[in-house]
Amino acid sequence: MRERLDNEKSGNESFVKRVFKEYYSKWYGEPPKNYNMREYAFIISRKGDMIRHKAFESWDEVREFLRKNVPLHGFYSSAYYLQPSAPDMDAKGWIGADLIFDIDVDHIHTPCKDVHDKWVCLDCGVVDKGMPPEVCHRCSSKRIEAKTWFCEKCLDVAREETIKLVEDYLIQDFGFSPKEVSIVFSGRRGFHVHVESDIVKGLDQRARREIVDYVKGVGLTLTSKKRKVLLPPLNAGGWHGRIAKGVYELLNSCQVDDLIRLLGLKRGPQIEENVREIIKRLEEGKRCSTLSGMASKIWLKAVEKAIAYKRCEVDERVTTDIKRLIRLPGTLHGGTGLIVMRIGLKDVETFDPYTHAVAFKRDYVKVRVLNMPKITFLGQEWGPYDNEVVEVPLGLAVYLICSDNAIVIDEVL
Amino acid sequence: MVFSKLDAAIYPFINLASQIVKELEENLGINVILSPGSEVLKRSIERIKEAIYSRVTSVYRADLDVEILSHPVAMLLLKSIKDTRLLHIYAEAEKNRVFLNLLSEDYEKLLALAIDGFNWHVIRENYTFFIRFDDYLKASINIIDSHWKLVNRKLVNGYVELSRRDFSRLMAEAYKTRVLEKASQEEVIQIPEHIKGIVEELNKEVQGVLPKVDVRITHISGEFNPLAFPPCILRLLEDADKGKNLPHMARFTLATFLISIGKRPEELLDIFRKMPDYDERKTLYHLRHVAGEIGSRTKYIPPSCATLRTFNLCSPDDDLCSKVKHPLIYYSKKLRTIKRG
Ligand code: SF4
Ligand SMILES: [Zn+2]
Ligand SMILES: [Zn+2]
Numbered sequence: 001m002r003e004r005l006d007n008e009k010s011g012n013e014s015f016v017k018r019v020f021k022e023y024y025s026k027w028y029g030e031p032p033k034n035y036n037m038r039e040y041a042f043i044i045s046r047k048g049d050m051i052r053h054k055a056f057e058s059w060d061e062v063r064e065f066l067r068k069n070v071p072l073h074g075f076y077s078s079a080y081y082l083q084p085s086a087p088d089m090d091a092k093g094w095i096g097a098d099l100i101f102d103i104d105v106d107h108i109h110t111p112c113k114d115v116h117d118k119w120v121c122l123d124c125g126v127v128d129k130g131m132p133p134e135v136c137h138r139c140s141s142k143r144i145e146a147k148t149w150f151c152e153k154c155l156d157v158a159r160e161e162t163i164k165l166v167e168d169y170l171i172q173d174f175g176f177s178p179k180e181v182s183i184v185f186s187g188r189r190g191f192h193v194h195v196e197s198d199i200v201k202g203l204d205q206r207a208r209r210e211i212v213d214y215v216k217g218v219g220l221t222l223t224s225k226k227r228k229v230l231l232p233p234l235n236a237g238g239w240h241g242r243i244a245k246g247v248y249e250l251l252n253s254c255q256v257d258d259l260i261r262l263l264g265l266k267r268g269p270q271i272e273e274n275v276r277e278i279i280k281r282l283e284e285g286k287r288c289s290t291l292s293g294m295a296s297k298i299w300l301k302a303v304e305k306a307i308a309y310k311r312c313e314v315d316e317r318v319t320t321d322i323k324r325l326i327r328l329p330g331t332l333h334g335g336t337g338l339i340v341m342r343i344g345l346k347d348v349e350t351f352d353p354y355t356h357a358v359a360f361k362r363d364y365v366k367v368r369v370l371n372m373p374k375i376t377f378l379g380q381e382w383g384p385y386d387n388e389v390v391e392v393p394l395g396l397a398v399y400l401i402c403s404d405n406a407i408v409i410d411e412v413l
Numbered sequence: 414m415v416f417s418k419l420d421a422a423i424y425p426f427i428n429l430a431s432q433i434v435k436e437l438e439e440n441l442g443i444n445v446i447l448s449p450g451s452e453v454l455k456r457s458i459e460r461i462k463e464a465i466y467s468r469v470t471s472v473y474r475a476d477l478d479v480e481i482l483s484h485p486v487a488m489l490l491l492k493s494i495k496d497t498r499l500l501h502i503y504a505e506a507e508k509n510r511v512f513l514n515l516l517s518e519d520y521e522k523l524l525a526l527a528i529d530g531f532n533w534h535v536i537r538e539n540y541t542f543f544i545r546f547d548d549y550l551k552a553s554i555n556i557i558d559s560h561w562k563l564v565n566r567k568l569v570n571g572y573v574e575l576s577r578r579d580f581s582r583l584m585a586e587a588y589k590t591r592v593l594e595k596a597s598q599e600e601v602i603q604i605p606e607h608i609k610g611i612v613e614e615l616n617k618e619v620q621g622v623l624p625k626v627d628v629r630i631t632h633i634s635g636e637f638n639p640l641a642f643p644p645c646i647l648r649l650l651e652d653a654d655k656g657k658n659l660p661h662m663a664r665f666t667l668a669t670f671l672i673s674i675g676k677r678p679e680e681l682l683d684i685f686r687k688m689p690d691y692d693e694r695k696t697l698y699h700l701r702h703v704a705g706e707i708g709s710r711t712k713y714i715p716p717s718c719a720t721l722r723t724f725n726l727c728s729p730d731d732d733l734c735s736k737v738k739h740p741l742i743y744y745s746k747k748l749r750t751i752k753r754g
Pocket of ligand 1: 722
């Protein structure tokens with residue numbers, strides 16, 4: 001049994017290699033800024049280690065390398081180095097780094113995960129639905145394997161966070177020009193946002209931490225130095241204005257009854273009165289005013305909601321790392337076979353990874369699908385499948401094989 | 414804006430200051446500047462002492478050349494002492510001086526200083542400054558105060574809005590960072606033989622008063638009873654009352670002793686009021702620093718008996734003195750005996 005599985009897996013791997021080779025044979029890619037000052041890294045085969053510290057003098061060399069080695073995964077450094085190929089990090093000579101954000105549904109709670117995600121503990125064998133925990137709740141093991149899917153709802157969340165990050169934060173608050181910001185589909189369950197700008201290039205980890213905290217709304221003080229609860233005016237810039245607007249929208253769009261439920265308040269006659277007072281103050285406000293009593297209670301609860309709604313869910317480890325390896329746009333993601341793809345800001349809204357990031361759009365293949373929920377792929381519904389042999393589009397077959405959800409049967413392309 | 418020589422003395426970070434330093438060094442020669450008994454050397458040592466005892470350096474206006482040169486020379490001395498705590502205290506005191514002076518400059522001048530000294534990207538609109546966020550982050554990162562976190566600032570279109578006061582504070586912080594960076598730069602420093610003695614002496618004094626990392630005598634009861642004061646403190650109080658001009662170390666001992674037993678800085682103003690160089694605002698400022706209420710938040714305790722002895726500030730007149738090593742211990746022991754009657 002074990003042997004058969006290994007055979008099948010190696011069948012899978014050679015299949016994947018073959019289709020990836022096809023993809024890279026016509027590959028041009030798009031060089032990142034100062035591509036010859038970056039470190040590159042690749043994973044060539046499933047069992048192989050990561051090859052690091054590669055550097056390329058010309059973009060043709062990159063293409064040549066991909067064509068020859070057909071890696072499963074390709075990365076480049078967010079950092080610029082004097083000697084990107086030096087094996088020792090200190091000898092590389094760090095010059096600066098792009099500012100990177102990672103929006104990944106893996107780290108965001110979406111309710112649909114309870115429906116489509118599963119995880120198994122490799123030590124005690126516990127199986128459960130939903131987001132995988134850090135450690136197994138039965139045996140505390142960290143060896144947890146997750147089976148995750150990226151559904152329409154997950155995609156919506158990731159898209160929304162990305163647009164919010166770019167429009168509200170990077171462009172509006174931080175003042176980057178849209179030309180300095182690029183959005184990349186990560187190839188699996190989210191987006192990477194790269195900021196290539198001289199303004200951020202030299203910032204150290206601590207400065208980048210401040211930027212992440214800003215985007216995530218971490219460390220906001222809602223009171224004055226004397227611990228009075230503050231109500232900022234609607235036109236206040238930055239987070240305080242964002243909070244004022246958020247609360248204003250919330251209070252104006254809800255009936256009092258809904259508000260009481262939403263904010264978890266105790267019903268009382270002063271609530272309506274206080275809500276009106278807050279709205280009035282927000283409208284009139286020229287500078288911060290202070291609140292007390294019931295009004296401050298309602299305000300603070302509403303602020304909590306406003307922050308949760310306006311903040312941006314990014315992975316801070318990625319942004320604060322100034323020597324991060326990040327997926328090279330244009331390459332294939334070895335866990336999905338999808339293209340790690342640059343997308344214009346105005347196209348994010350309509351971006352559909354199962355159409356736009358599919359590298360193999362023609363041909364059909366026969367595979368044994370082990371498990372798959374219902375999926376819309378290339379504009380058509382497929383599945384659900386449970387351990388059955390089916391003929392599916394090549395792109396979907398690659399997707400399922402790469403993610404260990406299917407086995408190749410018909411190898412004829 | 415054209416800066417004056419006084420500006421260069423107060424704000425060592427502007428280009429004019431380094432220009433003047435360079436010219437003076439060329440004209441006078443480093444040997445003259447560091448010669449025994451040179452005014453510059455004296456002022457540099459004074460500057461470091463001011464930093465320790467008052468947590469803020471002053472501006473010596475009588476000879477601006479001397480004042481301008483004394484900063485790099487002080488840095489040289491600090492580098493040869495190689496005590497990071499002392500270096501931080503000096504940098505903090507320099508920052509405080511710059512901040513206090515910036516507070517009374519006008520908007521145009523503040524803007525000019527920031528651009529000349531730090532190449533900041535700043536815009537001024539009426540009574541507000543706008544600084545580009547990368548400049549803001551680099552300068553504010555060491556301020557541990559939630560109001561300085563970027564998330565609590567008004568950030569629009571890449572620029573952070575700052576009041577005049579905060580703008581001044583930020584500039585002072587940037588200066589402090591620069592002092593620390595300069596001091597940590599690796600370079601071979603040659604100090605003349607005769608200075609080594611001076612450096613050693615200064616170092617000894619410094620070690621006697623710098624806050625010890627592991628201070629055991631932190632909490633003395635808040636009780637205030639002059640009857641239990643040790644003789645050294647009583648004598649200092651007397652001298653102060655007579656309006657004698659007490660040296661740094663004496664003022665420092667008085668202030669730290671009284672603060673340690675629970676006095677608030679404002680309550681100590683009366684003690685120093687009779688000093689010839691009394692300035693209420695400045696005195697309160699450094700008392701609050703010594704108390705750890707502002708600035709680096711290090712709370713100082715008075716020097717030990719041994720240190721006070723080397724400064725001729727010890728004047729034992731009872732048996733208890735021979736049994737204690739620290740004036741605060743004297744106080745707590747004496748309090749207990751008084752209570753027992
Ligand atoms: S022995 Fe100590 S406590 Fe007594 S007078 Fe001298 S310094 Fe003060
Ligand atoms: Zn387990
Ligand atoms: Zn989902």
